[in-house]
Amino acid sequence: MKRPLVYGIHAVEALIKRNCEQVDEICVYGESRNRRLKGLIAECQRVGLSIRRVERSHLDTLSGGERHQDVVVLLNSTAAEKLPLEQWLDSLNIPPFVLILDGVEDPHNLGAALRSADAAGVQAVIIPNDRSAQLTGVVRRVASGAAEALPLYRVKNLVRTIKLLKQRGIWVIGAAEEGEESLYSVDLDGPLAVVLGSEGRGLRRLTREQCDRLINIPMAGSVSSLNVSVAAGIILYEAVRQRNHLE
Numbered sequence: 001m002k003r004p005l006v007y008g009i010h011a012v013e014a015l016i017k018r019n020c021e022q023v024d025e026i027c028v029y030g031e032s033r034n035r036r037l038k039g040l041i042a043e044c045q046r047v048g049l050s051i052r053r054v055e056r057s058h059l060d061t062l063s064g065g066e067r068h069q070d071v072v073v074l075l076n077s078t079a080a081e082k083l084p085l086e087q088w089l090d091s092l093n094i095p096p097f098v099l100i101l102d103g104v105e106d107p108h109n110l111g112a113a114l115r116s117a118d119a120a121g122v123q124a125v126i127i128p129n130d131r132s133a134q135l136t137g138v139v140r141r142v143a144s145g146a147a148e149a150l151p152l153y154r155v156k157n158l159v160r161t162i163k164l165l166k167q168r169g170i171w172v173i174g175a176a177e178e179g180e181e182s183l184y185s186v187d188l189d190g191p192l193a194v195v196l197g198s199e200g201r202g203l204r205r206l207t208r209e210q211c212d213r214l215i216n217i218p219m220a221g222s223v224s225s226l227n228v229s230v231a232a233g234i235i236l237y238e239a240v241r242q243r244n245h246l247e
Helices: 009-022 035-046 056-062 085-091 107-120 137-143 158-167 205-210 228-243
Strands: 005-007 023-029 051-054 071-075 097-102 124-128 152-155 171-175 192-197 213-216
Touching (some): 005 009, 005 056, 009 023, 009 035, 009 071, 009 137, 023 035, 023 056, 035 051, 056 071, 085 124, 107 124, 107 228, 124 158, 158 192, 158 205, 171 228, 192 228
Parallel strands (some): 023 051, 097 124, 097 192, 124 152, 171 192, 171 213
Antiparallel strands (some): 005 071
């Protein structure tokens, strides 16, 4: 099984700040002159993490040719450990705020959606095991630290998971072009799960049928749809506005 990786200075900085216990090995290019990387190395040493200096070609191999900014972190087994979803729901002492991504296959879109979710205060993200990008190094880099901060639950049966959320009193709102209600006319306060579909197909039929309501984002221009990560940001921040009772 391929070991999980984090690469890119911003993502590694977030990992060291929030979950340094997940670090197994830190590899850096030995001759890098990047000031931010030097600062990151100093922080790693300050918290007692050892650094392995390697050739850039080794980092290229580890990252699969992706842009790594001269640093790659190999994670240990604790990186996959988190409370089971039901226990996590039971542990919350505030109304749940969850993002569900139904079949987002582009890793850059998944990473960007995670970044928006973390910025908006979402407490967890749920994705299906099948027909979805997984938590790769690319996703972590694009997420810029959000992947290390947010619990990401991969579930075998998304419909069953949505039913579980509804049984716990969580209002499930799906975003779809055919949604009959505007985002700005729906109450998004209280326990909430926002569901977004894939880049091309949107929400799958069974997922759509489980949503309590379907909403649309009003569009004023000539385009008919938005990138899924952009749509996530718009909807989540409208929820933030309502949940914080802002004008």
